[in-house]
Amino acid sequence: MSPxxxxxxxxxxAGILGMNSRNIEFIGRYNDRRQFPLVDNxxxxxxxxxxxxxxxxxxxxxxxxxxxxxxxxxxxxxxDNFVLKPAKGSGGxxxxxxxxRRGQHFIKSSGALLDIGDVQRHMSNTLAGLYSLSGxxxxxxxxxxxxxxxxxxxxxxxxxxxxxxxxxxxxxxxAMLRLATHASDGKANLHQGAVGVGLAMDSGRCLxxxxxxxxxxxxxxxxxxxxxxxxxxWREVLMLAARCYDMTGLGYMGIDxxxxxxxxxxxxxxxxxxxxxxxxxxxxxxxxxxxxxEGLPERRRIEAAGRVDYAMRVFSExxxxx
Amino acid sequence: xxxxxTFRLMVFFIxxxxxxxxxxxxxxxxxPWLPGQETSIWLVEARVDFxxxxxxxxxxxxxxxxxxxxxxFEEQAASxxxxxxxxDGERGRRAVWTKRSAIDDxxxxxxxxxxxxEEEFNMPRDGKRPRPLPVFWNDAQSTASSELLxxxxxxxxxxxxxxxxxxxxxNMKPADQNTALLLSQASASAELLMQLLNQARVPARxxxxxxxxxxxxxxxxxxxxEVYTGEEWLLFNPQTGATGVPxxxxxxxxxxxxxLDVTGGRQSRVSFSMIQQxxxxxxxALAKNSxxxxxxxxxxxxxxxxxxxxxxxxxxxxxxxxxxxMRVLVGLQTAGTFMPILVSxxxxxxxxxxxxxSFVSVVAIGLVMRSYLSRLNLLLVARIATLIVLVIFMISxxxxxxxxxxxxxxxxxxxxxxxxxxxxxxxxxILWEEEGPxxxxxxxxxxxxxxxxxxxxxxxxxxxxxxxxFPELNLVLLASILAMGQYTGYKLSELRRFRAxxxx
Numbered sequence: 001m002s003p004x005x006x007x008x009x010x011x012x013x014a015g016i017l018g019m020n021s022r023n024i025e026f027i028g029r030y031n032d033r034r035q036f037p038l039v040d041n042x043x044x045x046x047x048x049x050x051x052x053x054x055x056x057x058x059x060x061x062x063x064x065x066x067x068x069x070x071x072x073x074x075x076x077x078x079x080d081n082f083v084l085k086p087a088k089g090s091g092g093x094x095x096x097x098x099x100x101r102r103g104q105h106f107i108k109s110s111g112a113l114l115d116i117g118d119v120q121r122h123m124s125n126t127l128a129g130l131y132s133l134s135g136x137x138x139x140x141x142x143x144x145x146x147x148x149x150x151x152x153x154x155x156x157x158x159x160x161x162x163x164x165x166x167x168x169x170x171x172x173x174x175a176m177l178r179l180a181t182h183a184s185d186g187k188a189n190l191h192q193g194a195v196g197v198g199l200a201m202d203s204g205r206c207l208x209x210x211x212x213x214x215x216x217x218x219x220x221x222x223x224x225x226x227x228x229x230x231x232x233x234w235r236e237v238l239m240l241a242a243r244c245y246d247m248t249g250l251g252y253m254g255i256d257x258x259x260x261x262x263x264x265x266x267x268x269x270x271x272x273x274x275x276x277x278x279x280x281x282x283x284x285x286x287x288x289x290x291x292x293x294e295g296l297p298e299r300r301r302i303e304a305a306g307r308v309d310y311a312m313r314v315f316s317e318x319x320x321x322x
Numbered sequence: 323x324x325x326x327x328t329f330r331l332m333v334f335f336i337x338x339x340x341x342x343x344x345x346x347x348x349x350x351x352x353x354p355w356l357p358g359q360e361t362s363i364w365l366v367e368a369r370v371d372f373x374x375x376x377x378x379x380x381x382x383x384x385x386x387x388x389x390x391x392x393x394x395f396e397e398q399a400a401s402x403x404x405x406x407x408x409x410d411g412e413r414g415r416r417a418v419w420t421k422r423s424a425i426d427d428x429x430x431x432x433x434x435x436x437x438x439x440e441e442e443f444n445m446p447r448d449g450k451r452p453r454p455l456p457v458f459w460n461d462a463q464s465t466a467s468s469e470l471l472x473x474x475x476x477x478x479x480x481x482x483x484x485x486x487x488x489x490x491x492x493n494m495k496p497a498d499q500n501t502a503l504l505l506s507q508a509s510a511s512a513e514l515l516m517q518l519l520n521q522a523r524v525p526a527r528x529x530x531x532x533x534x535x536x537x538x539x540x541x542x543x544x545x546x547x548e549v550y551t552g553e554e555w556l557l558f559n560p561q562t563g564a565t566g567v568p569x570x571x572x573x574x575x576x577x578x579x580x581x582l583d584v585t586g587g588r589q590s591r592v593s594f595s596m597i598q599q600x601x602x603x604x605x606x607a608l609a610k611n612s613x614x615x616x617x618x619x620x621x622x623x624x625x626x627x628x629x630x631x632x633x634x635x636x637x638x639x640x641x642x643x644x645x646x647x648m649r650v651l652v653g654l655q656t657a658g659t660f661m662p663i664l665v666s667x668x669x670x671x672x673x674x675x676x677x678x679x680s681f682v683s684v685v686a687i688g689l690v691m692r693s694y695l696s697r698l699n700l701l702l703v704a705r706i707a708t709l710i711v712l713v714i715f716m717i718s719x720x721x722x723x724x725x726x727x728x729x730x731x732x733x734x735x736x737x738x739x740x741x742x743x744x745x746x747x748x749x750x751x752i753l754w755e756e757e758g759p760x761x762x763x764x765x766x767x768x769x770x771x772x773x774x775x776x777x778x779x780x781x782x783x784x785x786x787x788x789x790x791x792f793p794e795l796n797l798v799l800l801a802s803i804l805a806m807g808q809y810t811g812y813k814l815s816e817l818r819r820f821r822a823x824x825x826x
Contacts, residue, residue: 006821008812014823020650021810066701121699128702130752192758213822280822 015285017276022252026290030169030251031272038248039270043087043141049267052247054240056267057083057260063140069123073116081145084122086131086138092187094131096122097145097159109159110185146266149259151231157181157221162188163199163237163265165255166274166286169296170245171307172238173289173315175199176281177229181211182221190277195219197226198282202316204234208283233264235308240265242304289315329808333801340797347792357787362438363395363599364534366572367626369431370582372590374424379404379586381430384530384575385415389436390567397434400625404430414577428587433626435599436572452525452550457517463507466500471522481524482556482565485549488518489563512545512560525550529557530575536598537630543574543581543594595627621793634667636789639796641666641776643803648775650806653815654768657749662772664742669777678770680720681743685766687716688747689754696751710744 011018017026038044049056060082061075076082080101086094096119097109105113123140125131132138152161159180166174176196183193190196195216198207206229209216218225231237241255244267254274257265279285292314302310313319348355370381385408386394399406404419417432459467474487492501492511508514512528519526530543548555557567567573575581584590621632641663648654656662669677691712695705754762779785788795 003821003824005817006824008817010824011812011817011820014820016812016816016820016823018810018812018816019653020813024808024810117699124699124701130702210822213819215822276816280820283823285823 011285015287016279017286017290019276021287022276023273026168026252027273031253032249035248035250036272039250039253039272040090041087042085042089042269043139045267045270046141046143048247049244052243054243054247054267055263055265057146058144060142060144063123063127063142066124066127069120069127072120072123075142076116076119079142083143083145084119084126085141085143086126087141088129088132088136088138089126090132092189092192094122094126095187099145146258147261147263149261151259152177152179152229154222154224155179155219155226155229157219159184159188160258162256162258162268164274164278165238165241165257166278167241167245167253167255168290168293169251170242170304171293171311172201172241173293173311174278174282174284174286175201175204175237175241176278177206179219181219183211190275190281195226196277196281197229198278198284199229199231200317201238202312202318204231204237205317206230207317208281210277210281213277213280231259233259235312237265238308238311239304240267242307244270246304329804333804336804337798337801340794340801343794343797344792347794353791355788357783364392364436364438364572364596365433365599365626365629366436366532366534366594366596367431367433368592368594369429369625369627370419370584370590370592371427371429372584372587374426374428374587376425377423377586379419379421379424379428379584381419381584381587381590382409382582383417383430383432383592384413384577384581385417385432386434386436386572386574387415387576389573391439391569392436392572393439395435395437397432399430399432401430413579414575424586431625438569452527454520454523454525455527457521459517459521463504466503467518467521470500470504471518474518475522481519481549481551484522484524485515485519485526485547485558486563488515489558489560493561493563510545510560512547515547515558515560519547519549527555527576529573530581531557532572532574532594532596534570534572534596534598536596537633539595539627539630541594541596543592546573548576595625595630597626597630597633621790632793633786633790634670636793636796637670637780637786638663638667639799639803640779640785640789643799643806644776644779645772646803646806648768648772650809651813653813654772655765656769656772657746657753657765658769661742661746662769663776665769665773666776666780669773670780674774674777674781678774682770684713684716684720684743685747685750688713688743689751691716692747692751706744706748709747713743713747 038048043062046056046059060079063069063072082098084094084096084098089095098106098114098119099109100107102113105115106119108114126138126140129136129138146160148160155161156179161177161179164176164178165172176198178188178190179195179197180188181193181195185192188194190210193212195209195211197209199205200207206227209226211220217227237257237259240257244255245251245253248270250270250272252272252274254271256268256271258268260266276286347353368383370383372381385397386392388394397408399417399419401419403424404421407418407420409416409418419430470488470491474484474491478484478487491498492505492515494501497505504514504518505511508517516526516528526547526549529546529548531546532541532543535541545560547558547560549558550556556565557573558565582590582592621629621636624632642660645656645660645662649656649659665681668681671677672680688709692705692709695708698705700708750762750766753765
C-alpha cells in the first residue's frame with residue numbers, strides 16, 4: 001500500500017511533470033494557440049487527417065442543424081454499427097457507441113438498448129452544446145466503428161482499448177494503453193476508472209499498469225494478466241503519432257489512436273493539453289525525456305521515420321534501466 | 323533567463339510601488355494602518371432626485387436633529403449650481419437648495435457623519451408638553467376607529483400600553499373588519515397608528531427612521547411612531563410593537579409635516595446610502611479636507627453611494643488571489659473559475675451560515691428538478707431558462723415558508739444571482755451524469771471551500787480597512803497573483819495524485 005502523500009523532492013527525482021509546469025513550460029511555450037481549434041474540433045482534425053493521409057475512422061455524415069435530426073433514422077438505417085461524437089467534446093464526453101442493432105433498437109457497447117428517440121435526443125443535446133466546452137453550439141459526427149483488434153481480446157471490458165502517445169516536437173516520448181473497465185462504463189478515461197498500461201517505447205510491451213492511481217497486475221474485470229500485453233505493429237503506432245506533429249505543428253501533443261483489425265492504427269483524436277496520468281501508468285516521469293528532446297539542436301529537422309527510430313532507441317527499456 | 327529576470331523585477335516593482343504609495347499615504351494623511359477602536363462612525367448620504375419643470379426651484383429636506391444614540395459630527399451638501407442653506411426653525415432642521423431655473427433630472431446630495439454614542443438611548447425631553455394633533459376621518463372611518471380604540475383602551479391603562487394594544491390589533495391576522503377598513507385607506511400602518519393615538523388624545527407623531535447597514539445603497543426610510551408617555555417621547559415599531567431605539571436605527575425625520583418639499587419639480591424622491599468607517603473621525607476629516615494629492619485622489623472624495631460600491635469592489639482582488647492560490651498551488655477543483663468569488667460576494671450580504679445553508683439547499687433541490695427536466699427532451703438553452711424560472715419559484719416558496727416560520731433567512735437567497743445558481747445546477751447535473759456523484763461532491767465542495775475562504779478573508783475588518791483606505795495595496799496582491807501565475811512546481815494535490823510513484 002502506498003503512503004497517502006509523496007514528498008515534492010521524491011516527485012522531482014522521479015522526473016514527474018506537474019500541471020503548472022506542463023501548462024507554462026510546454027503547452028505555453030510549444031503550442032501555438034492558433035492551432036488549438038484544429039485539435040479541439042474533431043471534425044477539423046478528421047478533415048485535416050484525410051488531407052495528410054493519416055488513417056482515421058471513416059466519416060459517414062455530419063449533422064449540423066436540429067432539423068436534420070428528424071430524418072436521421074433513414075440515414076442510420078444503412079449502418080449496422082456506428083459512433084456518434086460531438087466535434088467539440090472533451091474528455092470523452094458525449095461519445096455514443098452503437099455496436100449492433102436488434103429490430104428497432106440500438107445496442108450500446110454496455111449492452112443497454114436505445115430506441116431512435118434516445119439517439120435523436122443525444123444528437124439534439126450535442127448540437128445544443130451539452131458536451132462542448134462552455135456550452136458552445138456543436139455538430140455531431142457519425143463515423144465508422146472500429147473493428148476491435150483481437151490482440152487485445154480479454155483485456156478490455158465493454159469498450160475499445162485505445163493508445164495514448166505523447167509527442168514532443170514530433171518525437172514520441174511516452175505511450176500508454178487505456179483499457180475500459182466495468183467501473184469506467186466502457187470509457188477509456190483513467191479518472192473514470194479505466195486501466196492505464198504503460199508501454200515500452202521500443203517494443204510496445206507492458207511496463208506497468210494502474211487503475212485509480214494504484215498498481216495492478218491483472219485486468220479487474222477479465223482477470224487477464226496485463227504483463228503479457230504486447231503489440232506487433234508498434235512502429236506503425238509511433239509513426240502515426242509522429243506524423244500528427246507534421247499535420248498540426250503542435251509541439252506538445254497527445255495522440256489517441258486505436259488498432260483496427262483490418263486497417264491497423266487509426267487516429268481518433270488529438271489533444272493539445274494531454275493529461276499527466278500517463279506518467280503513473282508508466283512508472284516514469286516525463287521530465288527527463290522532454291528535457292532530452294528539448295536539448296536537441298533546433299536545426300535538427302528530420303522526417304517522422306527518423307524521429308520514431310531515434311525515440312525507440314533513446315527511450316528503450318534497456319536505456320531506461322541504466 | 324533574462325526574460326525571467328525582467329518578469330521578477332516587474333513583480334517586485336509592482337509590489338514595491340504598492341507598499342511605497344501606501345506608506346506615503348499613511349504619512350501624508352495620517353490614516354492609521356489598523357482599523358480604529360471607535361468603529362461606529364457612519365457616513366450617511368441623502369440623495370434627492372426630481373425632475374425640474376424649468377422654473378425656479380426650492381427643495382427642502384428634513385434633517386436629523388439630535389438623533390438619539392448618535393452625535394452629528396460633520397455635514398455637507400454637494401450640488402452643482404444650487405444655493406444651499408441650513409434652516410433651523412419651527413419645522414425643525416431643514417436643508418434648503420435653491421436655484422433660479424433648472425430643467426430635467428436633478429440630483430442633490432446631503433451627507434453627514436454620525437458618531438454612535440455609548441450613552442443610554444434616552445429620549446430628549448421637549449420643553450413643553452406637546453398636544454395631540456387633530457385627526458380627520460370620514461363617517462365610516464370614524465365609526466371603525468372609535469370601536470377599535472374602545473377595544474384597545476379596555477385592556478390598557480397608560481399611553482404605552484394603549485399603543486401596544488393598538489399595535490396588536492392592527493397586526494392581528496386575519497384583520498377584523500374595522501382594522502381592514504382603516505388599513506385600506508391609510509398609506510401605512512404607522513400613519514394609522516399615529517392617527518388613532520391622537521384621536522385618543524395621546525400625543526403621537528410619525529417618525530422616519532433609517533436602518534444603518536454597512537455599504538448599503540438606495541435605502542428608504544422606515545416609518546415609525548413616537549408616543550408621548552407624559553415624560554418623554556417613546557419610539558414604537560408599528561409592526562412588532564417593540565419600544566425604544568435600536569442601536570442601528572437613525573431617526574432622520576421627527577418634526578414638521580413633510581420629509582421632502584420640492585417646488586418647481588415633479589417626481590421627487592429621496593434615497594440614502596451609507597458606509598461604516600473604520601478610520602477615526604478626526605483623521606478622516608483631516609484626510610478629506612487637506613489639500614494633498616492623496617486626499618484629492620482618494621476614494622473618500624467620492625459620493626458615499628459610490629464609496630460603498632468601491633468598498634465591495636476593492637475586496638474583489640482578494641477573492642481573485644484566493645482562487646488563484648487554491649487552484650495553482652493547492653490544486654483544488656472548482657466548478658467554474660470565478661464562480662466561487664461571486665458566491666462569496668453573496669455570502670457577504672447574507673452572512674455565512676444562512677447563506678451556505680440556503681445555497682446548498684437550493685442547488686440540491688435544483689439538481690432533483692433538473693433530473694426530471696432531462697426526461698423532457700429540451701434544448702439546452704430552453705432547459706437552463708426553465709431552470710432559472712424554477713429556481714425563482716423555489717426561492718419564493720422558501721422565502722414564504724421561512725417568513726411564516728419566523729425566519730427572515732428565507733429571503734437571503736434572493737441576493738444570489740439567479741443565473742449563477744441556474745448555471746451551477748446545470749453544470750453539476752452534467753457532471754453527475756458524466757462523472758458520477760463523487761465528482762459533483764469534489765468540485766462543488768472545492769468551490770464552496772474557496773468561496774468560504776474568500777468570504778472569511780473579505781470579512782476580516784483589518785483587510786477591509788486596508789483595501790478601502792489603501793487601495794494601492796491591491797498592487798501587492800496583483801504582484802502575488804503574477805508570481806503565482808509563473809509557478810511551475812507541483813500542486814499540493816499532485817503530491818497525493820502521484821503517490822503511486824513512491825512504490826518504486
